[in-house]
Amino acid sequence: MTTSAANSAPSERINHGRRVIVAWLVLSVIATPIVALVLGPSLPPGNGSSQGTEQVFDNTWLTATSTPIICLLLVFFVYALSQFRHRGGELVDGPPLRNDARIQVWWIAITSATVLMLASFGTYELLQTGSGGGQGPKALVVPKGPKMEVQVIAQQWEFTYRYPGYGGVETPTLVLPANTLVEFHVTSLDAIHSFWAYQLGVKADANPGVDNVAFVTTKGPRSFEVRCAELCGLWHGYMFNYGRVVPESQFASWIKGQQAAFAPVAKYLPKYSTTYLPDPQRRAG
Amino acid sequence: MRGTGWKLLGVAAALAAAGVLIGLYVGKLTTDAGSKPYTVPVSSQNGHPVVDLTIQTVAAVGPQLSPGHPDFVSYLVRDTQGKWLRRTVWRLPANATVHVTIYNFDGDSGLRNPEFARPQGIDGSAFSLDGKPTTVIDPDDTSHTFAVPGLGLIVPISGVADDAKNQCGYAPCSLSMAHRTIQFTFHTTKPGHYRWQCFVPCAAGWIDGFGGPMQTIGYMDGFLNVV
Numbered sequence: 001m002t003t004s005a006a007n008s009a010p011s012e013r014i015n016h017g018r019r020v021i022v023a024w025l026v027l028s029v030i031a032t033p034i035v036a037l038v039l040g041p042s043l044p045p046g047n048g049s050s051q052g053t054e055q056v057f058d059n060t061w062l063t064a065t066s067t068p069i070i071c072l073l074l075v076f077f078v079y080a081l082s083q084f085r086h087r088g089g090e091l092v093d094g095p096p097l098r099n100d101a102r103i104q105v106w107w108i109a110i111t112s113a114t115v116l117m118l119a120s121f122g123t124y125e126l127l128q129t130g131s132g133g134g135q136g137p138k139a140l141v142v143p144k145g146p147k148m149e150v151q152v153i154a155q156q157w158e159f160t161y162r163y164p165g166y167g168g169v170e171t172p173t174l175v176l177p178a179n180t181l182v183e184f185h186v187t188s189l190d191a192i193h194s195f196w197a198y199q200l201g202v203k204a205d206a207n208p209g210v211d212n213v214a215f216v217t218t219k220g221p222r223s224f225e226v227r228c229a230e231l232c233g234l235w236h237g238y239m240f241n242y243g244r245v246v247p248e249s250q251f252a253s254w255i256k257g258q259q260a261a262f263a264p265v266a267k268y269l270p271k272y273s274t275t276y277l278p279d280p281q282r283r284a285g
Numbered sequence: 286m287r288g289t290g291w292k293l294l295g296v297a298a299a300l301a302a303a304g305v306l307i308g309l310y311v312g313k314l315t316t317d318a319g320s321k322p323y324t325v326p327v328s329s330q331n332g333h334p335v336v337d338l339t340i341q342t343v344a345a346v347g348p349q350l351s352p353g354h355p356d357f358v359s360y361l362v363r364d365t366q367g368k369w370l371r372r373t374v375w376r377l378p379a380n381a382t383v384h385v386t387i388y389n390f391d392g393d394s395g396l397r398n399p400e401f402a403r404p405q406g407i408d409g410s411a412f413s414l415d416g417k418p419t420t421v422i423d424p425d426d427t428s429h430t431f432a433v434p435g436l437g438l439i440v441p442i443s444g445v446a447d448d449a450k451n452q453c454g455y456a457p458c459s460l461s462m463a464h465r466t467i468q469f470t471f472h473t474t475k476p477g478h479y480r481w482q483c484f485v486p487c488a489a490g491w492i493d494g495f496g497g498p499m500q501t502i503g504y505m506d507g508f509l510n511v512v
Contacts, residue, residue, distance in 0.1 A: 153398065156495050157482065158434050160400055170400040172437065189397050190486075190493045234500035238480045241434065261410070264421035265403040278397045 016083065024075045028068040036064040045201045048224050048245070050217035051132035052201035058125050062118070069114075134186060134195075134204025134212040137274070143215050147183040150176070151272070154186070154193035154206035157235040159226060166255050168272040169262045174226060174243035176218050177251035186212040187275050194230035197243060203229060211274035218245045322510060323362055323372040327381065334381035339363040341388040341464075342429050342442060346371060346504065347455030357498040358391065358487050358505060361456055369457040373507025379476045385440075387467040388460060390453040391428045393444025394487045394494070399424035401484045404469065406438035412469035414443055427485055428465075433509060435479040438471050473511045482506040 040060030047053045125131060130141040151162035153170070162170040174197070176182055186195045186204040193206040195214075199222065204214040221244070228239035246254065270276060327334050339362070346359035350371040361369040377383060396402055402424040404412045411418035421441075428444030442465065445452060449463035458464065483505045486494025498504035 155398055155484070156493075156499075157480075158432075158484075160398065172400075172405065172434070172439070190495060233495065235480060235482065235506070238434075261403070261405070265399060265424075268399040268402055268421070268424050270399075 016079070020075055020079050023079065024068070024072045027071045027075060031071055032064055032067045035067045036060055040064065044198075046199045047219065048199035048222055049132070049201055049219055051129055051215070052199060053219075054125065054128065055131060055201045058122075058131075061121070065118075129217070130215050132201040132203065132214060132216050134214045137211045137213065139213045139215070141215075143181055143217070145181050147181045147215070148177070149183045149185060150174070151274075152184055152186040152195045152204075152206065153276070154188040154190075154195060154228065154232075156190050156233050157228070157239040159193075159195065159228070159239070159241065162272065163255065163258075164272045167259060167262075167266070168269065169255065169259050169266075170269065171258050171262070173241070175251060175254050176243065176245050177248045178218055178220050178245050180248075181215065181217045184214045184216065185274055186214065189276060189278055191232045192230050193228045193232045193239070196227045196229040197224055198227060199224035200243075200245075205230065209275050209277055221246050221250075321372055322374040322376050323364070323370060324376040325362075326365055327378050330382075334378040336377055336381050336383045337386070338375070338377075338383055339386045339388075340431075341369065341456070341458060342391050343453060343456040343458055344391040345455040347457070350456055351504075354498070354501075354504070355455065357501075358489070359456065359498060359503075360483075360505060360507070371456075371503055373481075373503050373505075374510060375507065376510045376512060377473050379473055379511050381473045382470060383473060384470050385431070385468065387431060387440075387442055388458075389428055389442045389445065389465045389467065390456075390458040390462060391444060391487070392447055392452075393426045393428045394485050396424040396427045396430070396441070396484065397486055397494075398484065401430050401432070401439050402427055402441045404440045406433075406436055406471060407440060408470040408472075412440055412467060415466050429487055429505075430484040431467075431481065432484055433471075433479050433481040435477070436471065436474065436509075438481075439484070440467065440469055442467050473509070476511050479509040479511060480506065481509060 040063065041056070043056055043059040043063065045052045045055055047056060126133070127141055129143050130139065135141065149164050151164065153160045153162060158172060159174070160170050160172050161174045162168060184195070184202065184204060186206045187210060188206040188208045190208060192208070194203065195206050196203045197216070200216050200218070202214050202216045204212045206212065224243050224245070226241050226243050228236055232239065325336050325338055327336055329335065341361050341363070343359055343361065346355060346357050348355040350361070350369070351357060351359070359371060360373055362372055362375065363369055403421045404410070411420045413419070414422065422443050426443055427441045429442040430439055431442065432439040445463045445465060451462050453462040453464070483499065487505065488494050488497045488499045491497040491499070499506065
């Protein structure tokens with residue numbers, strides 16, 4: 001790392017490597033706590049559910065971990081720009097670069113450790129509660145405790161929600177009781193969609209003929225956005241609505257009202273199933 | 286070096302301009318393209334805005350209203366002179382009462398999701414189907430829906446019987462031809478750009494029944510521009 005300009009005297013040799021490392025350490029020591037303590041709590045997706053809180057922690061941890069790496073790149077970039085820029089005169093070749101086995105070993109060791117650490121951390125976190133992600137029909141990680149099933153049915157261009165524990169009532173609005181472990185079963189009736197309850201930290205693909213299971217533990221009352229996260233046609237951008245987490249008593253009252261409104265159409269709906277494959281339509285393509 | 290810099294700047298400017306043009310085009314495509322906005326006349330009752338919206342649904346829009354796609358299934362709106370227009374972007378006042386009359390001249394296709402066979406988001410729990418209060422229709426007998434997801438509005442539309450006499454071939458259709466009449470009332474809320482659509486896969490010959498006229502403004506979907 002020790003270099004010198006071609007025309008410098010030996011007494012003027014500068015240890016650029018040491019300068020860069022010192023600047024990097026100083027910047028990292030300042031920036032990392034700021035990122036972890038100030039930026040971290042406002043990172044997505046927020047604290048709308050236990051899984052959401054876990055994701056905020058994950059994002060904070062990963063962002064804080066990557067901060068020193070970004071600092072190193074920035075310091076090196078700025079230092080190189082200021083110290084090694086050509087300042088007029090004739091363009092000449094710089095000093096030759098030679099192989100340095102020690103740097104190579106350190107480079108491989110540090111980058112390998114970083115990647116392994118990130119992979120281990122991500123896998124560990126994923127295996128805790130599933131992190132709100134779709135796990136396919138046979139979930140690998142099933143949180144313990146009583147669960148309320150809610151089926152998410154995607155279609156061009158709206159989500160509807162079916163509650164098998166309440167007579168299979170289906171509504172276009174997602175309402176969930178607070179402090180409840182919810183088991184989502186996500187499917188589609190037509191194209192490929194993706195159910196994304198942003199503030200709850202839930203994201204699961206909705207494929208026709210596939211039951212994609214995801215778990216979330218709600219917290220206190222709040223509203224949240226539901227969006228489609230898979231390009232599904234011209235009106236994909238308009239495929240969103242809002243859901244609510246409400247106190248249990250309010251949920252009981254709401255679902256009762258939905259059951260009454262749903263009663264006339266109940267006889268026409270197929271029995272609750274994890275997937276639906278509607279018959280080909282007479283005029284459809 | 287100076288020449289190269291200018292060239293790079295030119296390429297960057299061209300790319301930025303192309304991006305802006307593409308953005309404008311996509312924006313236009315998903316807002317008003319294919320359908321000039323139609324301002325629905327507003328009356329007033331005790332200072333409250335009231336709108337009468339009369340529309341028809343047809344199996345084929347016909348060469349007169351759509352020379353490029355005469356076979357597209359379509360919605361039409363009636364203006365104050367009684368003329369049927371192929372426009373699906375409608376300007377309505379905010380916080381208004383909207384009385385809707387739909388004349389459907391199309392046969393049934395059937396709903397993919399039977400949940401949409403019940404009315405939602407309207408005044409009361411029933412809509413009027415040929416003059417009779419109706420809380421649900423057979424999903425298989427559904428021809429179309431009029432749905433504004435942003436307002437929670439969904440109304441199923443019954444189809445004309447397959448063996449009905451004097452069926453309309455293509456639009457504009459006359460009320461002397463076989464049709465169903467659907468009437469209901471809903472309310473607009475705050476100003477906004479509310480998309481409406483049909484949930485029946487009624488686009489014959491298109492993938493999943495949801496291509497073509499189902500994804501082209503001016504036929505089976507549009508906007509309520511609430512101002």
